[in-house]
Each structure stands twice: as structure tokens, then as C-alpha cells.
Amino acid sequence: MTVSALTRPGERDRLIVKIGEIDWIFCLTLCLIAGAGAVMLFSIAGSSWTPWAAPHLIRFALFFAIMIVLSLVDLRVWFAMAYPVYAVGLVLLVLVDLVGRTSLGAQRWLQLGPIGIQPSEIMKIGLVLALARFYHGLSSKSATLSWWLLVPAALILLPVGLVAKQPDLGTAMLILMTGGIMVVLAGLSWRLISAGILGAVLLVPPAIMFGMHDYQRKRVLTFLDPEGDPSGSGYHILQSKIALGSGGLLGKGYGLGSQSQLNFLPEKQTDFIFATLAEEFGFVGCISILILYAAVIFMALRTAYISHSHFGRLAAAGVTATFALYVLINGSMVMGLAPVVGVPMPLLSYGGTVMLTVMVGFGLVMAVRVHRYSEITSGKGSLL
Structure with a gap:
């Protein structure tokens, strides 16, 4: 199918053409990562x-x-659903605070009959869509520095506050960072970016001392000195470091990781599965998985680059930012470069919600790739 043919609306709306425009190499890379997770x-x-590999594959x-x-699904449908999805996510987050189910000391779930949902996951997609729609109709001058910036600030901070209250520090950080990246990509003034970074650095100490729950504060202090309580709060990260280091270049061999097989490593199937991979397949295995993650991020960003609509570019970039942050935060966490915040390694870790x-x-x-030639029009601010 030639490019000129794809630019004709009647041609590109055919189902067979849409299927052909899907990036199947991208899909194969996702399958390889999920397959590696099932193997581990x-x-x-x-x-x-059982109990993990088969459900993971299914x-x-x-x-x-x-x-x-x-x-x-046509990109114009995604555009039309942007604000409604965000609004639904926000309402559900409020309901979590009012009638949510408490599990493991946190109130993060809504129980709808036999089904439990975590609204913070809906908000990860809702925020990306809402910010992409808002900036789609905003002029470059307004996106750089204007009173319009109060709107994306509110769109980001409302869910961050509600998620942090649950409490779920890891997800709140991820939502905040994703929103921040999208605002920067939309053209935020470098003066505001510099001021924001400086303000964030200055706010970290008081936020740790006065804004966190006791267990969250303890996680940060443990990150700074894990050897201070090796059998208690520092146990997770110390065992993870042992698993990472003992794998060496090629690993101990498949099924031969003592940290995971003998249950020294906590949460080995979720948050610390990357450490398990390092122990059994070593440096080579870790680099191989990270190359697959890098390939996914590169192909997704390329999709954002070739989109003809600003909405498509920002939406694809926002999703990619969320995925990249999952990898960065989890990788840093298991290596002791960041506090343990309960962020899994995407597609590799066990768990259906993420x-x-x-x-x-x-x-x-x-959808951005398949409908990259779609033209989306909207008024200023894209609030109409």
C-alpha cells in the first residue's frame, strides 16, 4: 500500500488496510517481553x-x-472520549476515598460485585488523553507560558492528590511524572521547567518529614541506609542486591537462583522479578530484556513522531512516558537506586491490572499509528 493511497480517507478506512498498518514488529517485541516473564x-x-505462569500468559x-x-478505533473517537475517560477516573478515585476496599493497609480498590477495579490505573490513561486533547487546540505561545497552564496543572494535581491519599506513593509519582513530561513535550517554557525542578528539590525534605506516612518515610530512610536494618525494613533491597550480584555475567542457570528458589527474595513474582532474572541469566539476560524495552520505547516514540495530529503525537508520547517510567522506577528500585515504591516491571511482572x-x-x-493521517480540529484550549 503506497503512502499516497493511505492518504485517501476512503482507502485508509478499510479494515484490511488498518490491520496492515499495525506495527507487527512492535507487537512481537511485546510478546517476547511477556514470554520472558512467563519463563521466569x-x-x-x-x-x-501454576500459580503464576499460566495466568500470566492467558x-x-x-x-x-x-x-x-x-x-x-479511529483517533477521533479517542479524542472525543478523552475528557469523559478522565472524568470517570476522577469520580472513581473520589469513590475509592469514600467507599473503597482496604487491602494491605491501603484503600485503593473499588469492589463492583465480584470484580475489583483500581481507578488509579484508569487515571493513567485518562490523564494522557485529557492532556493530549487540551494541548491539541492550544497555541504554541500559550503552551509555553500563560494562564492556560493552570488547566493542565489542575488536571495533573487532582488525581495525584487523591492517589497519594490512598496511600499509593508509587502510582502518585508515576502519574505526576507522566503529566510533567507531557507538559514539557507540549512546549513549556524552560524558565518554568527550571523553576519547577528547583522547587521540587527544595520541597523534598519537608515532604519526606511532614507529608508522608510513617511507613513511606521509613522506606526512604531505608533506601539511604539499607544496612541499618538488614533483617527488617532493609531486607527487601539487600536480598535484591544479592540476587543481582550473584548472577554475574551469565547467571547461575535457569531454575537455579537460590534467592528466588529458596524464597529469600520477597515479591519475587512481582516487584522484584528483574532481580530474579538477573540471578538466573546474569548481566547478559538483563541487558537482553532492557534492549527489548528500549526497542518498544523507540518504536512507540517513532509512532508519535510520524503522527499528523498534535493529539496523536502527545497521546503516544504520554503512553510511552508511562511505560518508560515503569521500567526506570522498577529497575532503579531493585538496584537500590530508588526507594521501594511497589512499581512492577511492565509485562515481565505478574499482575493483571498493570x-x-x-x-x-x-x-x-x-491507533495513532494506524490513523496517523487523521486530521482533528478543535477550538482554543480544546475544552469545548
């Missing part, structure tokens, strides 16, 4: 498909199908 989950369960297959379906969010987000990225 099979290993740490004692060479058993979920990925289902969510992969959802991603393909979403990639065929995987669903990631795959829905990539459905949006693929």
Missing part, C-alpha cells in the same frame, strides 16, 4: 505453570487481543 514465573514456581493473550481491537493498563495504552499508540 515458571522457574520461580518450581517449574510449574491474561497477556486476552489483553493483546484488546490492544489490536483498540488500535482499529498489564491491562499497559496494553490499553499501547492500543492507543497503535
Whole structure:
């Protein structure tokens, strides 16, 4: 199919053309990462498909199908749904605060009959869509520095505050950083960026001392000195470092990781699965997975670059930023370069909620690619 043919609306709206425009190499890379996760989950369960590996693969297959379906949805539909999705996510976050289910000391879930949902995951997609729609109709001058910037500030800080109150520091940080990256990509003035960075640095000490729960503050202090309580608060990170270091260049071998197989490593199937991978496959295995992650990020950013609409560019870039932050935060966490905040390694870790969010987000990225020639018009501020 030639480019000139794809620019004709009647041609590019055909289903067979849309399917052909999906980046199947991108899809294959996602499958390789999820497959590596299943391999590791099979290993740490004692060479058993249960309780983690089989559900992991079944979920990925289902969510992969959802991603393909979403990639065929016209970008103008995503644009129209941007504010409603954000509004639904915000209402659900308020409901979590009022009637949410408490689990492991945090009130993060809504129980709808037999189904439990985590509204903060909906907000990760909702915020990206809302900011992309807002900036789509904003002039470059207004995006750089104007009173219009109060709108994206409110769009970001409202969910961050509600999520932090649950408390869920990791997700709140991720939402805040994703929103910040999108505002910067939209053309924020470097003067404001510099002032924001300086303000954030100055606010860190009082935020740690007065704005955090006791257990959150303890995590930060443990990050600074994990050896101070090796059998208590520092146990997780010390065991993770042992697993990372003992793997060496090529690892101990598949199924031979003592830290995970003998259950020294906590949360080995979720937050610390990257440390498990390092122990069994060593430096080579870690670099291989990181190359796959880098390939996903590169291809998603390329999709953002080739989009003809500002909404498409920002939406794809926002989803990519969220994914990249997952990888960065989890990798830093297991290596002791960041506090333990409960952020999993996407597609590699066990867990359906984050995987669903990631795959829905990539459905949006693929929709931007498939409908990259779509023209979207909107009024100033894109609030109408």
C-alpha cells in the first residue's frame, strides 16, 4: 500500500488496510517481553505453570487481543472520549476515598460485585488523553507560558492528590511524572521547567518529614541506609542486591537462583522479578530484556513522531512516558537506586491490572499509528 493511497480517507478506512498498518514488529517485541516473564514465573514456581505462569500468559493473550481491537478505533473517537475517560477516573478515585476496599493497609480498590477495579490505573490513561486533547487546540505561545497552564496543572494535581491519599506513593509519582513530561513535550517554557525542578528539590525534605506516612518515610530512610536494618525494613533491597550480584555475567542457570528458589527474595513474582532474572541469566539476560524495552520505547516514540495530529503525537508520547517510567522506577528500585515504591516491571511482572493498563495504552499508540493521517480540529484550549 503506497503512502499516497493511505492518504485517501476512503482507502485508509478499510479494515484490511488498518490491520496492515499495525506495527507487527512492535507487537512481537511485546510478546517476547511477556514470554520472558512467563519463563521466569515458571522457574520461580518450581517449574510449574501454576500459580503464576499460566495466568500470566492467558491474561497477556486476552489483553493483546484488546490492544489490536483498540488500535482499529479511529483517533477521533479517542479524542472525543478523552475528557469523559478522565472524568470517570476522577469520580472513581473520589469513590475509592469514600467507599473503597482496604487491602494491605491501603484503600485503593473499588469492589463492583465480584470484580475489583483500581481507578488509579484508569487515571493513567485518562490523564494522557485529557492532556493530549487540551494541548491539541492550544497555541504554541500559550503552551509555553500563560494562564492556560493552570488547566493542565489542575488536571495533573487532582488525581495525584487523591492517589497519594490512598496511600499509593508509587502510582502518585508515576502519574505526576507522566503529566510533567507531557507538559514539557507540549512546549513549556524552560524558565518554568527550571523553576519547577528547583522547587521540587527544595520541597523534598519537608515532604519526606511532614507529608508522608510513617511507613513511606521509613522506606526512604531505608533506601539511604539499607544496612541499618538488614533483617527488617532493609531486607527487601539487600536480598535484591544479592540476587543481582550473584548472577554475574551469565547467571547461575535457569531454575537455579537460590534467592528466588529458596524464597529469600520477597515479591519475587512481582516487584522484584528483574532481580530474579538477573540471578538466573546474569548481566547478559538483563541487558537482553532492557534492549527489548528500549526497542518498544523507540518504536512507540517513532509512532508519535510520524503522527499528523498534535493529539496523536502527545497521546503516544504520554503512553510511552508511562511505560518508560515503569521500567526506570522498577529497575532503579531493585538496584537500590530508588526507594521501594511497589512499581512492577511492565509485562515481565505478574499482575493483571498493570498489564491491562499497559496494553490499553499501547492500543492507543497503535491507533495513532494506524490513523496517523487523521486530521482533528478543535477550538482554543480544546475544552469545548
